[in-house]
Amino acid sequence: MKKVISYTALFVLGFCFLMPFIIMILGSLKEVEYAQLDPLFWIPDDPTLKNYKYILNDGLFLRWIWNSVVITVIPVFSQMLFCAILGYIFAKKQFIGREFIFWVFMGVIMIPQQLLIIPKYIMFSDFGWINTYWALIVPEIWGIMGVFLVRQFLQGIPNDLEEAAYIDGANDLQVFVKIILPLSVPVVATVGTFSFISNWNDLFQPLIYLTQETMFPVTLGLASILGKEGNFGIEMAGSAVSFIPTFLIFMFFQRFFTEGIQMSGLK
Amino acid sequence: MITLSNTLTSKKEKLPLFVRLKKEWKKNSIVYIVLIPILIHFVIFQVYPFLLSFYLTFMDWKVIGDAEFVGLKHWKYLFSDTLAWKAIWNTVKFSIYYIVPTMALGLILALIINSGVRGAKFFKGIFFLPVVTSFVIIAGIWGWLFRGTEEGMINYIIGFVGIEPQLFLSDSSQALAVLAGLSVFKVAGSTMIYYFAGLQSIDRQLYEAARIDGASPFKIFWNVTFPLLKPIHFYVAITTTIGSFQIFDSAYLLTGGGPNYATTTIVYYLYTQGFTSLNLSYAAVLSYVLFFIILIISLIQRRYLGKESNHY
Numbered sequence: 239m240k241k242v243i244s245y246t247a248l249f250v251l252g253f254c255f256l257m258p259f260i261i262m263i264l265g266s267l268k269e270v271e272y273a274q275l276d277p278l279f280w281i282p283d284d285p286t287l288k289n290y291k292y293i294l295n296d297g298l299f300l301r302w303i304w305n306s307v308v309i310t311v312i313p314v315f316s317q318m319l320f321c322a323i324l325g326y327i328f329a330k331k332q333f334i335g336r337e338f339i340f341w342v343f344m345g346v347i348m349i350p351q352q353l354l355i356i357p358k359y360i361m362f363s364d365f366g367w368i369n370t371y372w373a374l375i376v377p378e379i380w381g382i383m384g385v386f387l388v389r390q391f392l393q394g395i396p397n398d399l400e401e402a403a404y405i406d407g408a409n410d411l412q413v414f415v416k417i418i419l420p421l422s423v424p425v426v427a428t429v430g431t432f433s434f435i436s437n438w439n440d441l442f443q444p445l446i447y448l449t450q451e452t453m454f455p456v457t458l459g460l461a462s463i464l465g466k467e468g469n470f471g472i473e474m475a476g477s478a479v480s481f482i483p484t485f486l487i488f489m490f491f492q493r494f495f496t497e498g499i500q501m502s503g504l505k
Numbered sequence: 506m507i508t509l510s511n512t513l514t515s516k517k518e519k520l521p522l523f524v525r526l527k528k529e530w531k532k533n534s535i536v537y538i539v540l541i542p543i544l545i546h547f548v549i550f551q552v553y554p555f556l557l558s559f560y561l562t563f564m565d566w567k568v569i570g571d572a573e574f575v576g577l578k579h580w581k582y583l584f585s586d587t588l589a590w591k592a593i594w595n596t597v598k599f600s601i602y603y604i605v606p607t608m609a610l611g612l613i614l615a616l617i618i619n620s621g622v623r624g625a626k627f628f629k630g631i632f633f634l635p636v637v638t639s640f641v642i643i644a645g646i647w648g649w650l651f652r653g654t655e656e657g658m659i660n661y662i663i664g665f666v667g668i669e670p671q672l673f674l675s676d677s678s679q680a681l682a683v684l685a686g687l688s689v690f691k692v693a694g695s696t697m698i699y700y701f702a703g704l705q706s707i708d709r710q711l712y713e714a715a716r717i718d719g720a721s722p723f724k725i726f727w728n729v730t731f732p733l734l735k736p737i738h739f740y741v742a743i744t745t746t747i748g749s750f751q752i753f754d755s756a757y758l759l760t761g762g763g764p765n766y767a768t769t770t771i772v773y774y775l776y777t778q779g780f781t782s783l784n785l786s787y788a789a790v791l792s793y794v795l796f797f798i799i800l801i802i803s804l805i806q807r808r809y810l811g812k813e814s815n816h817y
Binding site for chain 1: 641
């Protein structure tokens with residue numbers, strides 16, 4: 239009896255959660271005006287790849303994807319590098335002001351992004367960073383949350399290996415590269431996946447810093463065609479293409495997402 | 506006192522300053538090489554904007570020309586600005602629609618996943634998928650699902666049980682709830698992860714004991730599982746509350762703050778004030794309102810969690 243309830247709930251909820259994604263895929267294979275949509279338009283008959291051909295031939299859409307790649311890939315790699323090394327420094331090195339700096343970091347993490355965006359808009363206007371990648375890349379090259387995660391992780395690891403390496407005459411850099419980094423692969427992967435999701439999906443910051451259509455990331459680009467009269471299939475095809483990287487990352491790194499969420503909860 | 510501390514430090518300072526600095530550099534060079542640029546970056550992109558924003562609230566910032574000092578003008582205006590209060594109230598209402606359903610759905614998903622069904626991992630992935638999907642994608646589909654015409658999917662479904670077609674996003678009394686529904690769908694998967702971890706940490710012997718005592722599954726859940734998840738309830742409640750006060754994307758994408766300002770949340774109002782009306786100073790005031798609300802919630806969390814950890 240309990241099993242029956244469990245399985246029924248599992249399949250009903252699973253279907254509900256998948257439904258929007260199924261509609262996205264099936265809808266993208268249809269050529270249909272938004273105004274003429276009927277509730278069951280997505281049921282496949284006569285599927286077509288026209289919408290995909292259209293967006294892939296449309297230079298602007300590919301440009302949006304490229305912009306998203308630029309403003310995502312660079313922060314992902316620099317976050318992994320900097321958060322790894324900073325996490326190591328805060329977990330394992332003794333230096334003046336360590337606790338104080340970390341305490342300030344933990345305080346600043348409470349400041350909402352929306353507060354910083356107004357002064358940053360003024361600053362970036364002065365820097366000439368409006369409508370450039372800089373505004374979205376430079377502030378994101380490292381992150382407090384990532385440092386926190388790596389530090390948390392490394393504090394749970396005994397110092398034996400490092401001490402042995404120091405006795406063998408290794409320096410800090412060698413210890414970091416040869417011992418700490420291999421040990422921190424899972425947590426660094428978590429930092430990378432989090433960074434990927436937050437940058438790839440970000441709408442608010444691009445909306446503020448970018449006004450030129452050619453500089454838009456794919457989120458903002460899709461937002462600009464959302465719900466407009468026209469072919470709904472094109473919107474869905476655009477959504478589906480922009481979803482592919484997210485989906486692949488999710489497939490391969492799901493473990494790091496869930497572990498990261500749990501770790502960040504164990505403050 | 507002063508002489509005492511002086512003698513204490515002078516005792517330490519046996520080595521000349523230069524030698525000590527050299528020693529420290531040798532010991533911690535990696536720290537300084539990495540940390541100094543990062544701290545400069547931190548000051549430029551986090552500390553300075555935070556202070557600049559506060560300074561801005563006392564100025565009249567202009568697109569062209571110098572800012573002018575206006576004192577408390579913008580702060581005073583906040584108290585007479587009915588739209589700002591409406592935005593705050595809308596955000597509170599959004600939280601009410603959003604927090605409990607997200608927690609309940611997350612808990613239900615975690616309970617199902619944890620009940621020993623097959624394919625739990627696969628379904629866990631499905632439930633988590635919306636968390637990593639962008640608001641833009643989900644809003645595109647959501648907007649179509651909740652179209653306020655007879656052709657809308659949800660209207661089509663509720664039509665089978667005899668409910669009249671609803672306006673949804675075009676109805677000022679429903680729009681906010683539809684947006685909250687989108688957020689519930691998007692965030693429940695991450696709530697599930699917390700609850701799942703919580704459920705796994707509960708000692709199975711407790712269930713056994715309750716079962717031997719003849720408790721029904723429902724009673725076991727209500728009297729054993731639910732109270733034991735208290736720290737998770739609290740943590741999830743705090744994070745979803747903080748998240749709900751920052752809601753913006755769905756209002757921007759689906760309703761543009763309307764109809765009749767019914768979905769103008771704090772951040773959406775801040776955005777229109779700052780970046781449509783270019784009243785950046787007043788937007789800074791609103792962002793400080795948001796900051797104070799989040800600060801209070803975070804402080805409650807820290808205080809409570811501090812107490813919790815003292816118990817063990």
